[in-house]
Amino acid sequence: MSMVSNPRDAGDDWTGLEQAILAAGKYVRPTDDLRPRTLEAAKGHCGYRRLVRRVILLGLAALVLLMLSFPAMDVIRERRARATSPSSQEIQRQAIEVATRAGVTSDWGLSQQFDELRRFQANRLGRSGAQ
Amino acid sequence: MSCPDLFSVRVRLCAERIAESREAALSGLYDLAAQRLVRFGTTITRNQHDAEDALQTVLVRVAAEPQLLLRADKPWPYLLRMVRNEALVILRRRKRWSLVDGLTDLLTAKSVDDGANEDTHRAIWTALRTLPTEQSEVVVLKIWESMTFAEIAELLELSPATAASRYRYAIEKLHVKLRAADVEVPS
Numbered sequence: 001m002s003m004v005s006n007p008r009d010a011g012d013d014w015t016g017l018e019q020a021i022l023a024a025g026k027y028v029r030p031t032d033d034l035r036p037r038t039l040e041a042a043k044g045h046c047g048y049r050r051l052v053r054r055v056i057l058l059g060l061a062a063l064v065l066l067m068l069s070f071p072a073m074d075v076i077r078e079r080r081a082r083a084t085s086p087s088s089q090e091i092q093r094q095a096i097e098v099a100t101r102a103g104v105t106s107d108w109g110l111s112q113q114f115d116e117l118r119r120f121q122a123n124r125l126g127r128s129g130a131q
Numbered sequence: 132m133s134c135p136d137l138f139s140v141r142v143r144l145c146a147e148r149i150a151e152s153r154e155a156a157l158s159g160l161y162d163l164a165a166q167r168l169v170r171f172g173t174t175i176t177r178n179q180h181d182a183e184d185a186l187q188t189v190l191v192r193v194a195a196e197p198q199l200l201l202r203a204d205k206p207w208p209y210l211l212r213m214v215r216n217e218a219l220v221i222l223r224r225r226k227r228w229s230l231v232d233g234l235t236d237l238l239t240a241k242s243v244d245d246g247a248n249e250d251t252h253r254a255i256w257t258a259l260r261t262l263p264t265e266q267s268e269v270v271v272l273k274i275w276e277s278m279t280f281a282e283i284a285e286l287l288e289l290s291p292a293t294a295a296s297r298y299r300y301a302i303e304k305l306h307v308k309l310r311a312a313d314v315e316v317p318s
Contacts, residue, residue, distance in 0.1 A: 014302050014306065017302060017305060017306055017309070018274055018302070020251055020255060020309075021255055021259075021270065021274045021275075021305070022274050022275065023248060023251075023252070024251065024252040024255040024256060025170060025274070025275040026166070027249075027252035027253075027255075027256060028166075028169065028170050028173060028179065028256065029166055029169070030165050030166060030169045030183060030186075031179070031180075031183060034165065034169075034183050034186070034187065035158070035161055035162075035165070037187060038157070038161060038165075038186070038187045038190050038191065039154070039157055039158055039161070041187055041191050042154040042157050042190060042191045042194035042195075043154050045154075045191045045194065045195055046153055046154045046194055046195055049195055
């Protein structure tokens with residue numbers, strides 16, 4: 001510590017003063033309650049941060065689930081539509097429409113509708129068999 | 132610093148333990164460094180309670196983010212800087228009228244064997260408090276933390292020459308103040 005011992009000129013020697021200051025360093029100590037207070041505050045703060053992190057993660061997970069659910073719902077809706085066959089009332093209504101359009105009897109229209117339905121079902125079966 | 136600072140190594144070990152077991156390991160860092168950080172903070176805030184508040188805030192932050200210390204090249208100077216910054220924030224927030232005269236805020240360690248030196252210690256602390264903060268913090272870092280002027284300069288973001296001259300002025304003033312207070316300092 002030559003620079004310290006002789007800060008101004010060679011005549012100044014601060015070694016004694018520096019030693020006295022050094023000895024005074026341990027004169028002040030933290031208050032007794034600082035340790036438990038600090039540890040408690042750290043525990044509370046870290047616990048709060050963990051809680052916030054969990055809430056954010058849960059929120060993100062919910063968001064991802066929600067985003068994935070939209071295409072999944074579409075697929076389910078499409079599959080359900082494909083899986084269900086038209087009711088007899090629906091077929092009769094369509095048969096009447098076909099007969100009116102083509103100028104034939106309703107029996108013939110019904111027969112055509114059944115043909116159409118069978119073809120549709122055969123196609124669907126073929127597709128699911130291929131998958 | 133050419134060789135790794137041993138105290139920094141111990142601080143880093145504490146930070147590693149905190150990273151492993153979170154706030155449960157904070158007591159190790161507290162026991163290691165609290166006294167030194169409080170006395171450093173007290174020289175900045177000139178009030179031990181404010182210094183302790185600064186230390187508490189810093190240690191809570193370290194418990195939440197131990198990587199702050201793990202990432203630092205020199206964890207001990209980094210911790211000192213964290214306390215200094217927090218102490219300066221508190222100092223800015225504090226009203227001027229709340230400045231404490233004397234040493235009434237200090238909790239002092241009294242030893243039976245050291246009774247004879249108590250007056251000297253009190254006089255030194257009182258004299259230190261009369262110095263401008265930028266001078267007293269250099270004295271604290273130089274003498275109590277055994278730092279070189281280069282290390283002090285890095286911590287306080289000064290040039291080493293400025294740190295040295297602040298130290299010189301501070302020591303000269305302390306010498307005069309202690310002599311005026313009739314404190315016998317061995318030469």
